[in-house]
Amino acid sequence: MGQQASVPKAGAEIQVIGAGLPRTGTSSFSAALEMILDGPTYHGGTQISRGEPIEIQSWIKALKYWAKGDPASRIEMQKIVRQRLHGYTAVTDAPCSQFVPELLEIYPNAKVICTARDPISWEKSMIQAQGLAMAWFLRAVLLPLSGMRHFVDYTEQLAIQWERLYGVQAGSHDRDTYARHIAWLKENVPEERLVFFEVKDGWEPLCKVVGKKVPENIPFPHINDSEAIVRTAQYHIKRGLVRWGAILALVSVTVGYCVMS
Template structure:
């Protein structure tokens, strides 16, 4: 099994809904941050990646057909070379909407993680992520202008580096049609998955810190 789909969009751009949609379309299992949280064996791969050591990308994504969300989205420039036949789905949403969602979930979590009662594996995972892609991606993830600048830069880099015939700029609000057309699969006779509102995000960690 090898990656057929690479997701390059930041977290909070509809990546959980996209994961569910891809799995429904037959492109599963789909790698997502949840997979890292639920599988302690994943941490060794991402520790090596965070240290910028060479890795076998086939091993990192062994068992997965597709990938969306961080941490995979932080290495799309490497994975698009490692899996040259994979299509790229770049999830986006309006900058203001993305910042509001990111600031009230991911950014807030990283700000408060040290004071939260987390299982050891979850604590270790996010300590790794905060010292790696969060630090390398955002000059200051708590500052609106800095965060949006990083978001905007990633969106542009994907457009600049990925050939148009390999790339789908995807807004989950558009539903099944553009995704199925890009992947050349039939449109399901069901509603497009909707998932991961703010309360669902915090449920993974027990509660939202005050």
């Protein structure tokens, strides 16, 4: 998260389903997949925060359909997923890390790779992310931004999904959530299709799983998710405040003109 949004490529199809939770090296994983699969990766956090407004709006709809749970809603949800992932070679990060069973139906030949991390370190990282995502002023500050004005609604829908899957409430994701996610994956993905990968292990194990050669003289990408999320939060908060400043200035000028008239 925090990088530039990827652009779909004609003819590209999903080859890898990234099943790892956010903050498990998904940004580095995404960048590595783009190199070895020679196509764009759909990193959920980045596409939602840096992509066009339709990205976040579509996932809110998909999450609402998922929550309904009936067959008709499931079909509508899968339609949205297909539309958003069309033209990508891989998908990583939330919300798709919670759509793994549905993704397996849509892409039966894709490999399922779960980025892994020490649960205690993951818990500490999530505390930081939750603090940024649940700031009380976000809805008001982001209101003037066409896409990010929906961010709080998105996090609320995502929280509903996580509560149903893992039995935890928003803002309380800890090492137990991590363990429950792993258990959930093992229940829903055939053992022979589920692979765990740590980005610190570099190219060789990843290339072996996807059947690609190790890139020569190219270091494995290491992107700091924590720094990226902070930069993205600061970027959108600044945009929101600047937009509010312009709105208030326009209102002030208009009111002053009306008074003088």
